[in-house]
Amino acid sequence: MALLLNDDITQQIREVFDGLKNPVHIMFFGSEKNCAYCDETRQLAEEVAALSDLLSIEIYDMDADADLAVKYNIDKAPGLVIAAKEGEQVTDFGVRMAGIPSGHEFTSLIQDIVLVSNRDSGLNPQTREFLKDLDKPILLQVYVTPT
Protein backbone atom coordinates (compact mmCIF):
# COMPACT_ATOMS: atom_id res chain seq x y z
CA MET A 1 0.00 0.00 0.00
CA ALA A 2 1.20 3.50 -0.80
CA LEU A 3 2.21 5.71 2.12
CA LEU A 4 -0.59 7.78 3.65
CA LEU A 5 1.72 10.57 4.80
CA ASN A 6 3.56 12.56 2.14
CA ASP A 7 7.06 14.04 2.54
CA ASP A 8 5.80 17.50 3.58
CA ILE A 9 3.59 16.15 6.34
CA THR A 10 6.27 13.72 7.48
CA GLN A 11 8.78 16.57 7.74
CA GLN A 12 6.34 18.72 9.77
CA ILE A 13 5.60 15.87 12.18
CA ARG A 14 9.32 15.14 12.62
CA GLU A 15 9.84 18.78 13.60
CA VAL A 16 7.05 18.54 16.20
CA PHE A 17 8.40 15.21 17.46
CA ASP A 18 11.87 16.75 17.92
CA GLY A 19 10.34 18.27 21.06
CA LEU A 20 9.16 14.96 22.53
CA LYS A 21 10.50 14.33 26.02
CA ASN A 22 9.52 10.82 27.10
CA PRO A 23 8.54 7.55 25.42
CA VAL A 24 4.98 7.05 24.17
CA HIS A 25 3.41 3.69 23.44
CA ILE A 26 0.56 3.40 20.94
CA MET A 27 -1.72 0.37 21.17
CA PHE A 28 -3.77 -0.31 18.08
CA PHE A 29 -6.85 -2.53 18.34
CA GLY A 30 -8.34 -3.77 15.09
CA SER A 31 -11.07 -6.22 14.27
CA GLU A 32 -11.73 -8.67 11.46
CA LYS A 33 -15.42 -7.90 11.69
CA ASN A 34 -17.11 -4.98 10.03
CA CYS A 35 -14.25 -2.54 10.38
CA ALA A 36 -14.15 -0.13 7.45
CA TYR A 37 -11.11 1.88 8.59
CA CYS A 38 -8.98 -0.63 10.50
CA ASP A 39 -6.38 -1.09 7.77
CA GLU A 40 -5.97 2.64 7.14
CA THR A 41 -5.86 3.51 10.83
CA ARG A 42 -3.28 0.83 11.51
CA GLN A 43 -1.13 2.05 8.64
CA LEU A 44 -1.48 5.67 9.73
CA ALA A 45 -0.51 4.84 13.32
CA GLU A 46 2.47 2.78 12.13
CA GLU A 47 3.70 5.56 9.84
CA VAL A 48 3.43 8.10 12.68
CA ALA A 49 5.12 5.78 15.18
CA ALA A 50 8.07 5.37 12.80
CA LEU A 51 8.81 9.12 12.93
CA SER A 52 10.43 9.17 16.37
CA ASP A 53 12.66 6.83 18.36
CA LEU A 54 10.56 7.70 21.43
CA LEU A 55 7.46 6.10 19.90
CA SER A 56 6.55 2.44 19.92
CA ILE A 57 3.47 0.67 18.62
CA GLU A 58 1.88 -2.69 19.23
CA ILE A 59 -0.87 -4.18 17.07
CA TYR A 60 -3.73 -6.05 18.71
CA ASP A 61 -7.02 -7.59 17.69
CA MET A 62 -10.15 -6.94 19.75
CA ASP A 63 -11.13 -10.63 19.63
CA ALA A 64 -7.77 -12.39 19.70
CA ASP A 65 -6.58 -10.02 22.45
CA ALA A 66 -9.93 -9.68 24.20
CA ASP A 67 -8.39 -9.63 27.70
CA LEU A 68 -6.27 -6.63 26.78
CA ALA A 69 -9.18 -4.90 25.04
CA VAL A 70 -11.22 -5.25 28.23
CA LYS A 71 -8.30 -4.09 30.38
CA TYR A 72 -7.96 -0.94 28.30
CA ASN A 73 -11.71 -0.51 27.86
CA ILE A 74 -11.58 -0.77 24.07
CA ASP A 75 -15.03 -1.58 22.66
CA LYS A 76 -14.79 -0.03 19.20
CA ALA A 77 -12.49 -0.78 16.27
CA PRO A 78 -10.30 0.76 15.16
CA GLY A 79 -9.25 1.81 18.64
CA LEU A 80 -6.06 3.55 19.73
CA VAL A 81 -4.60 3.89 23.21
CA ILE A 82 -1.98 6.62 23.55
CA ALA A 83 -0.04 5.59 26.64
CA ALA A 84 3.20 6.40 28.40
CA LYS A 85 6.04 3.90 28.62
CA GLU A 86 9.03 3.68 30.93
CA GLY A 87 11.15 0.65 30.17
CA GLU A 88 8.60 -2.14 29.86
CA GLN A 89 6.06 -0.38 32.09
CA VAL A 90 3.04 1.01 30.20
CA THR A 91 1.14 3.78 32.02
CA ASP A 92 -2.38 4.51 30.81
CA PHE A 93 -3.49 8.15 30.97
CA GLY A 94 -6.94 7.29 29.60
CA VAL A 95 -6.33 8.75 26.14
CA ARG A 96 -8.28 6.92 23.41
CA MET A 97 -9.30 7.35 19.81
CA ALA A 98 -12.14 5.39 18.22
CA GLY A 99 -12.27 5.51 14.45
CA ILE A 100 -9.71 6.90 12.07
CA PRO A 101 -7.98 10.11 13.19
CA SER A 102 -8.06 11.86 9.83
CA GLY A 103 -8.56 15.51 8.86
CA HIS A 104 -8.52 17.75 11.94
CA GLU A 105 -8.28 14.70 14.16
CA PHE A 106 -4.92 13.80 12.71
CA THR A 107 -3.69 16.94 14.47
CA SER A 108 -5.41 15.64 17.62
CA LEU A 109 -3.45 12.39 17.33
CA ILE A 110 -0.15 14.28 17.07
CA GLN A 111 -1.14 16.55 19.99
CA ASP A 112 -2.15 13.55 22.10
CA ILE A 113 1.28 12.03 21.52
CA VAL A 114 2.99 15.30 22.50
CA LEU A 115 0.84 15.65 25.66
CA VAL A 116 1.52 12.10 26.79
CA SER A 117 5.21 12.44 25.98
CA ASN A 118 5.46 15.58 28.10
CA ARG A 119 3.59 13.81 30.92
CA ASP A 120 1.65 17.03 31.49
CA SER A 121 -2.04 17.55 30.76
CA GLY A 122 -1.74 21.33 30.50
CA LEU A 123 -4.88 21.67 32.64
CA ASN A 124 -5.35 24.68 34.89
CA PRO A 125 -4.67 24.49 38.68
CA GLN A 126 -8.38 24.54 39.57
CA THR A 127 -9.06 21.48 37.41
CA ARG A 128 -6.03 19.64 38.80
CA GLU A 129 -7.19 20.34 42.34
CA PHE A 130 -10.59 18.78 41.57
CA LEU A 131 -9.08 15.77 39.79
CA LYS A 132 -6.80 14.98 42.73
CA ASP A 133 -9.80 13.99 44.85
CA LEU A 134 -11.86 12.40 42.08
CA ASP A 135 -12.96 8.95 43.21
CA LYS A 136 -15.60 8.04 40.61
CA PRO A 137 -14.84 7.06 37.03
CA ILE A 138 -15.58 9.63 34.35
CA LEU A 139 -15.88 8.79 30.66
CA LEU A 140 -15.60 11.72 28.26
CA GLN A 141 -16.45 10.93 24.66
CA VAL A 142 -15.80 13.67 22.16
CA TYR A 143 -17.74 13.10 18.96
CA VAL A 144 -16.10 14.42 15.82
CA THR A 145 -16.52 14.07 12.08
CA PRO A 146 -13.69 13.61 9.59
CA THR A 147 -13.51 17.08 8.02
Add this chain to the structure above:
Amino acid sequence: MIQAEMVEATEFPELASRHGVSGVPQTTINDGKAHVVGAVPETNLLAEIQRVLAE
Protein backbone atom coordinates in the same frame (compact mmCIF):
# COMPACT_ATOMS: atom_id res chain seq x y z
CA MET B 1 -10.20 7.79 36.93
CA ILE B 2 -10.84 9.60 33.65
CA GLN B 3 -10.96 8.14 30.20
CA ALA B 4 -11.21 10.59 27.30
CA GLU B 5 -12.00 9.21 23.90
CA MET B 6 -12.31 10.74 20.48
CA VAL B 7 -15.19 9.04 18.67
CA GLU B 8 -15.41 9.39 14.91
CA ALA B 9 -19.18 9.79 14.60
CA THR B 10 -19.62 8.55 11.01
CA GLU B 11 -17.94 5.22 11.83
CA PHE B 12 -20.12 4.66 14.90
CA PRO B 13 -23.50 6.05 13.82
CA GLU B 14 -25.54 4.05 16.34
CA LEU B 15 -23.60 5.47 19.25
CA ALA B 16 -23.73 9.00 17.81
CA SER B 17 -27.46 8.66 17.22
CA ARG B 18 -28.09 7.32 20.73
CA HIS B 19 -26.39 10.39 22.14
CA GLY B 20 -28.20 12.75 19.78
CA VAL B 21 -25.05 14.03 18.13
CA SER B 22 -26.09 16.69 15.63
CA GLY B 23 -23.17 19.11 15.77
CA VAL B 24 -19.51 18.41 16.43
CA PRO B 25 -17.58 18.47 18.57
CA GLN B 26 -19.99 17.12 21.14
CA THR B 27 -18.72 15.78 24.43
CA THR B 28 -20.78 13.14 26.18
CA ILE B 29 -20.13 12.54 29.86
CA ASN B 30 -20.57 9.06 31.37
CA ASP B 31 -22.46 7.58 28.45
CA GLY B 32 -25.17 10.23 28.26
CA LYS B 33 -25.41 11.72 31.75
CA ALA B 34 -24.62 15.09 30.21
CA HIS B 35 -23.76 16.56 26.83
CA VAL B 36 -21.61 19.55 26.01
CA VAL B 37 -21.82 20.91 22.47
CA GLY B 38 -18.95 22.84 20.96
CA ALA B 39 -15.35 23.35 21.96
CA VAL B 40 -16.11 24.83 25.40
CA PRO B 41 -13.58 26.31 27.83
CA GLU B 42 -12.04 23.92 30.34
CA THR B 43 -13.97 25.48 33.25
CA ASN B 44 -17.33 24.81 31.56
CA LEU B 45 -16.49 21.15 31.00
CA LEU B 46 -15.30 20.84 34.59
CA ALA B 47 -18.58 22.38 35.82
CA GLU B 48 -20.57 19.82 33.80
CA ILE B 49 -18.50 16.94 35.21
CA GLN B 50 -19.08 18.24 38.73
CA ARG B 51 -22.81 18.51 38.04
CA VAL B 52 -22.91 14.88 36.85
CA LEU B 53 -21.02 13.73 39.93
CA ALA B 54 -23.41 15.62 42.23
CA GLU B 55 -26.48 13.83 40.81
